[in-house]
Amino acid sequence: MMIKTTSVLGKAAVARGLVKAIFTVKPDERLTQTYHGIEFASPVGLSAGFDKNGEIMPMISRLGFGFGTVGSVTAKQCDGNPRPWFYRLPKSKSLVINAGLANDGSTAILKRIHNYSKTAIRQFPIVLSVAKTNSCDVVSIREGIEDYVTTVKRAKDQPRIKVIELNVSCPNTYGGEPFTTPEKLEKLLKAVDVVGAKQPIFIKMPIDHEWPDFQQLLNVILKHKVAGVTISNLYKDRTSADLKDVLPDSVKGNLSGKPTWQRSNDLIQRTYREYGDKLTIIGVGGIFTADDAYTKIKLGASLVEIITGVIFCGPQLAAQISYDLSKLLERDGYTHISQAIGVDSGEKN
Ligand SMILES: Cc1cc2nc3c(=O)[nH]c(=O)nc-3n(C[C@H](O)[C@H](O)[C@H](O)COP(=O)(O)O)c2cc1C
Numbered sequence: 457m458m459i460k461t462t463s464v465l466g467k468a469a470v471a472r473g474l475v476k477a478i479f480t481v482k483p484d485e486r487l488t489q490t491y492h493g494i495e496f497a498s499p500v501g502l503s504a505g506f507d508k509n510g511e512i513m514p515m516i517s518r519l520g521f522g523f524g525t526v527g528s529v530t531a532k533q534c535d536g537n538p539r540p541w542f543y544r545l546p547k548s549k550s551l552v553i554n555a556g557l558a559n560d561g562s563t564a565i566l567k568r569i570h571n572y573s574k575t576a577i578r579q580f581p582i583v584l585s586v587a588k589t590n591s592c593d594v595v596s597i598r599e600g601i602e603d604y605v606t607t608v609k610r611a612k613d614q615p616r617i618k619v620i621e622l623n624v625s626c627p628n629t630y631g632g633e634p635f636t637t638p639e640k641l642e643k644l645l646k647a648v649d650v651v652g653a654k655q656p657i658f659i660k661m662p663i664d665h666e667w668p669d670f671q672q673l674l675n676v677i678l679k680h681k682v683a684g685v686t687i688s689n690l691y692k693d694r695t696s697a698d699l700k701d702v703l704p705d706s707v708k709g710n711l712s713g714k715p716t717w718q719r720s721n722d723l724i725q726r727t728y729r730e731y732g733d734k735l736t737i738i739g740v741g742g743i744f745t746a747d748d749a750y751t752k753i754k755l756g757a758s759l760v761e762i763i764t765g766v767i768f769c770g771p772q773l774a775a776q777i778s779y780d781l782s783k784l785l786e787r788d789g790y791t792h793i794s795q796a797i798g799v800d801s802g803e804k805n
Pocket residue numbers: 503504505506527528542551553555557585623626660688689690711712713714716740741742743761762763764765
């Protein structure tokens with residue numbers, strides 16, 4: 457209901473103006489950064505999974521976000537997994553997600569984004585999160601690669617898509633996570649290289665890999681035309697998650713929010729330490745406050761993303777975090793956010 461209402465309101469310039477007046481804080485030059493030729497007015501973006509069909513980017517751009525992710529989208533339309541898709545764990549600040557990549561398909565979604573009016577979106581950077589269709593028709597590695605490549609080809613000449621993020625780590629789909637082994641990732645990235653997309657490519661990383669396995673994936677990524685990594689996706693191992701709510705076994709899905717916090721931080725820190733000069737890091741997982749965002753930035757994230765925080769705390773969260781981040785920079789004597797990136801990443805091994 458929220459997406460539908462926001463989508464309708466987003467078509468009206470008056471409603472967009474009103475939302476902007478209420479929620480947006482004054483742009484702060486100290487938070488503005490340029491990566492891969494794209495200007496981000498704030499480091500706080502909307503993570504994949506909120507605007508699955510590209511319906512509300514005009515409103516997201518008025519809510520103080522520095523960028524917004526659409527998707528994950530797939531080559532074919534997909535109804536997703538049988539409902540329910542979401543289960544709230546409020547004491548744990550987490551959601552159990554089992555949507556299974558429900559989306560309208562990349563052709564329809566890219567058309568929708570293309571059709572936003574000129575004034576609705578302006579220069580707001582849109583990231584397109586691309587996954588493979590969750591269907592028993594797309595099971596083999598060859599079919600999976602074809603599915604990703606089809607969407608990347610559709611997106612590559614779309615001027616409104618500023619970044620393409622390959623979601624290789626969606627855990628709750630038909631056939632599991634097929635592209636999180638070095639061999640399969642290598643095949644996928646080889647095929648995506650050939651497409652020659654103009655946009656920088658990011659990889660949405662899995663969270664459950666131990667560092668040596670994660671590092672092997674990074675070593676594959678470095679051999680290809682990849683600009684950065686988004687760390688990380690949902691947490692699968694609910695037995696090791698620190699949950700403060702009862703989670704019945706009958707509830708299917710994987711965990712977002714606070715259960716992803718520590719592991720995502722560890723992976724950001726180690727990735728920055730080893731590869732910070734080669735890959736841009738987007739940090740995501742368990743951000744509810746500016747302090748949380750700042751922690752990830754100091755560990756090595758250049759940009760951060762939120763989603764569970766928005767669902768629990770409300771649409772003002774991005775603007776609030778940006779406003780408070782400026783105060784944190786001031787407190788620590790930094791004149792620009794770039795000075796804080798990676799300061800807590802430790803010594804390179
Ligand atoms: C409702 C919901 C839907 C999601 N769907 C996707 C998705 O389609 N693609 C994807 O890459 N990640 C998806 N995610 C994972 C988030 O993008 C993010 O990586 C993860 O939830 C950690 O961030 P958070 O702690 O702010 O939720 C989803 C998360 C949530 C909460």
